[in-house]
Amino acid sequence: MLIVLVLLSALLFVIITISTNQRSAGRNVATGVLLLVLICSIAGLFFNDNQQWGMKTVTTTTEKSLTSASNISGAKLLLYQPLGNGNEKIFIYKTDSQQKKVAHTTADIKTxxxxxxxxTKNAKLVTKTTRYVYRNGFYRFLFAGVGNNHTFKSRQQQFKVGSDWVVLSTTQAKQLQKQAKSSAAKMKAELTAAVKAKMTAAIKQNPQMTTEQQQALQKQYTTAAQQQAQQQVLAQLQKESLK
Structure with a gap:
């Protein structure tokens, strides 16, 4: 409506001013009213655009489940890419373990x-998005054609993860992946030796163990050794995340 008033009042003001040479009370009143309508309409559009006059804020909240962004010895990882001096970060995450491409947060001053x-056991990303909307139908009619309904104001993204999650930069993650690959064979040999030593001691203590019992015990020792190795890796990851 205000856009129409601006165009119409400006057009009529020009027409009356040009077409009427003689000044009269009627002409002066008409041009004065049109000029006032023009100024008020432009002011209304200005304050709507700069001060959100006639608008209110509405916040919507969405939640997405999270899964590890990368696979390093079974650890749960949330990665980030530092920007500038490192205070600003783009976080890299996955919402599904079958997801091929990672998602990432946006980097702007409004986010x-x-x-x-x-x-918590269920890690999630909570996003709160705030937008400007018209207060009521009157303002919607008044600013028809402006196109600023549902204008984005701000966004808050909060990653809520368990204490067993590790937050690393992409550089740290790449370095740890290289270390894991280079030490994989060594770790496997150490696990095998540790399990073998425990099995030898167990059989020596109980020579009457059946084959089934030995297999079950070996499985138990292997699982325990793997868990211990994962705890060591996790401790290393936690140490890296504090740097």
Whole structure:
């Protein structure tokens, strides 16, 4: 409506001013009213655009489940790419273990991202998006054609992950992946030797063990050794995340 008033009042003001040479009370009143309508309409559009006059804010919240962004010895990882001096970060994440391409947060001044660690078992990304909408139908009619309904204001993204999650930069993750590959054979040999030593001691203590019992015990020792190795890797990851 205000756009129409601006165009119409400006057009009529020009027409009356040009077509009427003699000044009269009627002409002066008409041009004065048209000029006032023009100024008020432009002011209304200005304050709507700069001060969000006639608007209110509405916030919507969405939640997405999270899975590890990378696979390093079974650890749960949330990765980030530092920007500039490192204070700004783009977080890299996955919402599905079958997801081929990772997703990432946006980097702009209207978006704030944070990470919270707690005892939750189900990691998730909570996004709160705030937009400007018209207060009521009157303002919707008044600013028809402006096209600023549902204008984006701000976004808050919060990663809520368990205490067993590790937050690493992409550079740290790449370095650890290289280390894991280079030490994989050594770790496997150490696990095999440790399990073998325990089995030898167990058989020596109980020579009457059946084949089935030996197999079950070996499986138990192997699982325990793997868990211990994963804990060591996790401890290393936690150490890296604090740097």
């Amino acid at each position: 704030k991202t944070s990470v919270t660690k707690n005892n």
